[in-house]
Amino acid sequence: MKKVALFIPCFVDQLLPEVGLDVVRVLRRIGYDPEFPEEQTCCGQPAFNTGYWQDARPLAERFVRIFRKADAVVCPSGSCTSMVRLFYPDILAGTALCEEARMLGQRVFEFSEFLVKVAHVTDVGAAFPRRVAVHDSCHGLRELHLKQEPRELLRHVRGLELVDLPFSEECCGFGGTFAVKFNVISGAMGATKAGNAEASRTEFLTATDPSCLMHIEGVLRRRNSKVRTIYLASILAQTDESGRTAQPGDSR
Amino acid sequence: MSTASREFLRNAAEKSADLVHRQIIRRAIDHYNQAVERRRARFLDWQEARRRCQEIKREAVIHLDRYLLEFERRVQERGGQVFWAETSEDARQYITDLASRRGVRTIVKSKSMVTEEIHLTPALEKLGLRVYETDLGEFIVQLRNEPPYHIVTPAMHLTRAQVASLFREKLGDVISDDPQYLVGVARRELRHAFFSAEMGITGANFLVADSGMIAITTNEGNGRLCTTLPRIHVAVAGIEKIIPRLENLALLWPVLATAGTGQPVTCYNTLIGGPRKTDEVDGPEEFHMVLLDNGRSELLADREQREVLHCIRCGSCLNACPVFRTVGGHTYGTTYPGPIGSVLTPHLRGLNEFQHMSYASSLCGACTDVCPVKIELHHHLLQNRRNAVNDAKRPLVERATFKLWRWAMLNAGIYALSGWFARAAMRIVHAVRIEGTPLDPMRLWTKYHALPSVPAKSFREIWRKNRGAN
Numbered sequence: 199m200k201k202v203a204l205f206i207p208c209f210v211d212q213l214l215p216e217v218g219l220d221v222v223r224v225l226r227r228i229g230y231d232p233e234f235p236e237e238q239t240c241c242g243q244p245a246f247n248t249g250y251w252q253d254a255r256p257l258a259e260r261f262v263r264i265f266r267k268a269d270a271v272v273c274p275s276g277s278c279t280s281m282v283r284l285f286y287p288d289i290l291a292g293t294a295l296c297e298e299a300r301m302l303g304q305r306v307f308e309f310s311e312f313l314v315k316v317a318h319v320t321d322v323g324a325a326f327p328r329r330v331a332v333h334d335s336c337h338g339l340r341e342l343h344l345k346q347e348p349r350e351l352l353r354h355v356r357g358l359e360l361v362d363l364p365f366s367e368e369c370c371g372f373g374g375t376f377a378v379k380f381n382v383i384s385g386a387m388g389a390t391k392a393g394n395a396e397a398s399r400t401e402f403l404t405a406t407d408p409s410c411l412m413h414i415e416g417v418l419r420r421r422n423s424k425v426r427t428i429y430l431a432s433i434l435a436q437t438d439e440s441g442r443t444a445q446p447g448d449s450r
Numbered sequence: 451m452s453t454a455s456r457e458f459l460r461n462a463a464e465k466s467a468d469l470v471h472r473q474i475i476r477r478a479i480d481h482y483n484q485a486v487e488r489r490r491a492r493f494l495d496w497q498e499a500r501r502r503c504q505e506i507k508r509e510a511v512i513h514l515d516r517y518l519l520e521f522e523r524r525v526q527e528r529g530g531q532v533f534w535a536e537t538s539e540d541a542r543q544y545i546t547d548l549a550s551r552r553g554v555r556t557i558v559k560s561k562s563m564v565t566e567e568i569h570l571t572p573a574l575e576k577l578g579l580r581v582y583e584t585d586l587g588e589f590i591v592q593l594r595n596e597p598p599y600h601i602v603t604p605a606m607h608l609t610r611a612q613v614a615s616l617f618r619e620k621l622g623d624v625i626s627d628d629p630q631y632l633v634g635v636a637r638r639e640l641r642h643a644f645f646s647a648e649m650g651i652t653g654a655n656f657l658v659a660d661s662g663m664i665a666i667t668t669n670e671g672n673g674r675l676c677t678t679l680p681r682i683h684v685a686v687a688g689i690e691k692i693i694p695r696l697e698n699l700a701l702l703w704p705v706l707a708t709a710g711t712g713q714p715v716t717c718y719n720t721l722i723g724g725p726r727k728t729d730e731v732d733g734p735e736e737f738h739m740v741l742l743d744n745g746r747s748e749l750l751a752d753r754e755q756r757e758v759l760h761c762i763r764c765g766s767c768l769n770a771c772p773v774f775r776t777v778g779g780h781t782y783g784t785t786y787p788g789p790i791g792s793v794l795t796p797h798l799r800g801l802n803e804f805q806h807m808s809y810a811s812s813l814c815g816a817c818t819d820v821c822p823v824k825i826e827l828h829h830h831l832l833q834n835r836r837n838a839v840n841d842a843k844r845p846l847v848e849r850a851t852f853k854l855w856r857w858a859m860l861n862a863g864i865y866a867l868s869g870w871f872a873r874a875a876m877r878i879v880h881a882v883r884i885e886g887t888p889l890d891p892m893r894l895w896t897k898y899h900a901l902p903s904v905p906a907k908s909f910r911e912i913w914r915k916n917r918g919a920n
Contacts, residue, residue: 208859211909212869213902218909222918234913239865245852247813249835249844253856260860285832336814369772373812378894380810382459385898386466386776387812416899 199231203268205261205306207278208240210408217408220435221274221309228319232272235264242289243281247374251289258286262295262302270316271306274431276338276406277374279308284341308338309431310347310406320350325438327357330428331400333391333414334367335407348406348430355433361400368394372413388417395425403427451845454783455806461781462810471607475778478606479769485712486766492714503705504824506698507760510659510690514750514759517659517692518741524662528724530737538568541740545651545684546573548738552682554579554648558640560666560673561585562653563601563763564686564742567785567798570651582643584672589636593620599779601786602710602765607778640672650676650734654687655706655762657741661696663723664739667706667716674720683722683734688742690759696721702762709822710764745798755830758793760823767817767827773810782807789817793830801834802843808834869908876904 202225206218225232242257261282265271273279283303290296313319330352338344352360371377371387378384391414395403403425405411411427418425465471490496510517522532535541549557557579559565571581571592583592587604591597593616598604605613614627617635624635652673654664664685666673677683693702699719707713726733750756768774768788779787784795784804792807808831817827838844858864875891884890885901892901912918 206909208865208869212873213905215905215907215909215912219912219918232918234910234917236910236914237862239859239862242859245856247832247835248809248848248852249832249837249839250849250852250856251836251839253852256856257859336812336816340815340819367816369812369814369816371772371812373814376809376812380459380462381894381898382463382466383773383776383810384812386472387772388898390772390776412902413899416895416902419900420898 199229201269202230202232202312203265203271204232204234205238205241205265205271205273205278205282206234207273207275207409209412210274214408214412214429217274217429217431220429220431221272223435224313224322224324224431225272228313228317228322230317233268237264241278241281243278243285244374246281246285246289255289255293258282258290258299259293259295261286262290262299265302265306266298268302268305270312271302272309272312273306274309274408274429276308276311276335276342276344277409279306279311280337280341282306308342308344308406310338310351311342311344314347314350321354322351322434324354324434324436325356325358326433326436329359329361329399329401330433331361331363331395331398331403332366333363333370333395333403333405333410335405335410336369338406339367344406348404351430351434352404355436356438358433361398363398363400363403364394365390366394370410370414372410374409377413384413385417388413389421392417392421392423392425396423400425402433404430404433406430452803452806454803457783458781458806458810461783462777465777465781471778472776474607474609475775478603479775482603482712482769486708486769487712489708489712489714493708499701499705500822500824502701503762503822504760506693506702507762507823508757510692510694511750511756511759513694514689514692517694518657518689520659521657521662521692522739522741524659525724525737525739528662529727530662530724530739532739532741535568535740535742535744538742538744541568541686541742541744542570542573544738544740545570545686546577548682548684549574549579549649550577552648552736554682556643556647557581557649557651558584558643558647558672558676558680559588560650560652560668560676561588561604562651562686563598563785564653564688565651566597567688567744568686568742570686580643582640582647584640584643584670584676585668586633586636586670589640590616593617597780597785600765600768601763601788601790602768607780644675644679647676647680649682649684650678650680651684651686652676654685654691656699656702657687657692658696658699658721659692659694661721661723663696663721665699665703666720666722667703667718668720669711669713669717671718674718677720677722677734678732681734682736682738683725684738684740685722686740686742688744689746690761705822706762706764709766709820749794749797752797754833755793755797757825758790758797758830760825761790761794762823763790764822766820766822770816770820771811772814772816773812777810789827789831790825793825793827793834796834796837801838801841805834805838805843808838866908866910873904873906873908876901880904 242254246254
């Protein structure tokens with residue numbers, strides 16, 4: 199079994215443990231042995247995005263020290279992945295760890311990116327007989343250029359019907375602290391996304407970022423929508439044999 | 451919190467809830483997006499076109515001093531006058547003085563954001579001058595006593611029915627809301643202004659260094675009337691509008707039109723080289739070129755953000771921005787709204803007062819994706835935020851929170867314990883049903899979201915027990 203390190207973002211660890219477990223299930227099924235270094239905490243993005251680069255820096259250094267030996271790191275979030283790959287070199291510029299961070303960034307992969315581009319697996323043997331639409335999470339789409347990867351994986355899921363989401367590339371309005379600082383704007387953007395999901399007649403909305411889904415799910419449930427969200431790995435973790443069938447809100 | 455920031459929040463709340471407004475904007479922008487997409491597809495390689503435009507602007511901005519002096523010399527050789535305005539005040543003063551000295555009473559203006567930036571029209575009106583905006587959209591918002599809503603489409607927020615009733619109220623006897631008819635009404639109104647004006651004021655889309663000419667782009671031909679009929683032509687432009695060579699327009703014109711409005715080229719592209727010569731029949735007697743700095747030199751000195759001066763004001767980042775589409779142009783309360791406005795305004799008007807604009811973004815990056823000169827807009831928002839923190843311009847509570855947060859995150863044990871307490875607190879909010887009340891510590895979230903169901907154990911707790919085995 200090939201070793202792979204897991205980076206489980208703090209909000210996934212604390213609020214969406216199922217997401218992490220489903221990542222583990224899928225990785226094991228395709229022949230990887232995931233390892234979870236328990237010293238890990240947060241990539242530092244909340245501080246970085248709010249302008250506190252000084253406070254994010256020690257977390258970046260910490261991340262490099264924890265994962266420096268890993269051949270590959272898998273992360274169920276395009277946003278945290280881009281934090282490491284794109285912005286660590288910025289905040290560590292001029293420090294001893296900068297170059298190492300840059301190299302490590304090339305070995306940190308968003309989950310769907312890892313499956314398709316590194317493991318070269320598009321069929322993970324999943325079954326999910328539901329209608330699913332993909333929301334293109336911004337950082338996965340624009341910082342990591344992931345568009346086809348999640349769709350490619352979903353196309354190989356038994357029974358799954360891939361539904362087109364209108365304006366799938368439009369931001370859902372989460373944006374981390376933005377969702378709290380400017381909750382009025384974020385809520386309105388979330389409502390636009392929810393409206394588009396409802397118009398698409400999909401049953402589930404999935405994405406490369408569980409943070410988007412946590413936000414959208416909250417908005418959907420607030421408006422008593424029938425549409426539910428489910429993280430990509432939580433779809434791929436479902437099999438015919440497992441006896442598990444997806445329930446609304448399963449990923450949460 | 452600054453006054454501008456409070457104002458922004460209040461207006462954002464109002465506009466976000468105004469579904470009719472949002473629908474109007476959405477429809478206008480969807481229409482625009484389709485046109486742009488069609489037009490971009492006609493380029494052999496749109497990405498390569500963007501890269502070349504970026505190169506042209508980079509060359510211009512890096513050698514700004516040289517190209518500006520070359521431009522000045524050529525304008526002067528052709529009998530034009532060049533005025534270097536360090537501040538908005540300097541620019542205003544020069545133009546108002548000139549108008550007074552020449553006994554000007556009526557002025558026609560073609561669309562120009564830089565004249566908005568220096569608040570030119572109110573200064574001229576204070577002297578008792580009559581100023582007509584001659585771009586249709588600008589004409590409409592002027593009648594409404596409003597600033598432009600969008601840097602390219604100033605009346606984007608209005609329906610034709612609203613325009614018809616505005617015309618009826620201000621201009622009398624309007625019998626239809628047919629767009630062509632309404633254009634006719636505006637044209638009739640403006641025609642006499644064009645003929646009576648002694649001064650025409652325009653912006654410039656590009657200042658061409660090697661030919662000493664200014665390039666003006668309009669869709670209505672009003673720019674040409676402003677620059678040829680009055681006896682004095684005053685052009686105002688930011689110093690960053692310079693481009694090295696005339697041939698650069700072969701790419702910049704179609705790219706500006708494509709990104710700005712989804713047109714192959716804009717209807718009227720005019721090059722103006724100065725006042726009328728003795729052997730020429732048309733053109734103004736005087737040509738004055740006002741070159742505005744207003745903070746741009748300082749931006750030029752900032753290596754990290756210098757490329758913001760590449761902006762050709764096409765407005766495509768506004769259209770791409772989901773925040774702009776939600777709160778609308780007026781909410782920003784600045785001359786330049788949307789992503790470019792959020793990046794630029796702190797440099798022009800102070801970081802302290804306008805830092806909130808850099809925070810009012812989900813950092814989705816749609817702006818950077820569409821920018822025809824490849825400005826990394828959303829990364830500059832991050833840099834503005836960092837500058838706000840480093841210049842000690844953030845609230846004390848926030849600073850303290852992040853210090854505490856950092857302390858917790860640097861130790862996995864403290865982090866796990868904090869997480870445990872946070873989840874317990876969320877369960878209590880659930881259990882005692884204080885969700886959304888003033889007692890709810892998560893009320894900023896629960897105002898728009900149903901509270902997530904809270905797991906009993908974190909991922910790491912489950913992992914420690916059985917390494918995630920089913």
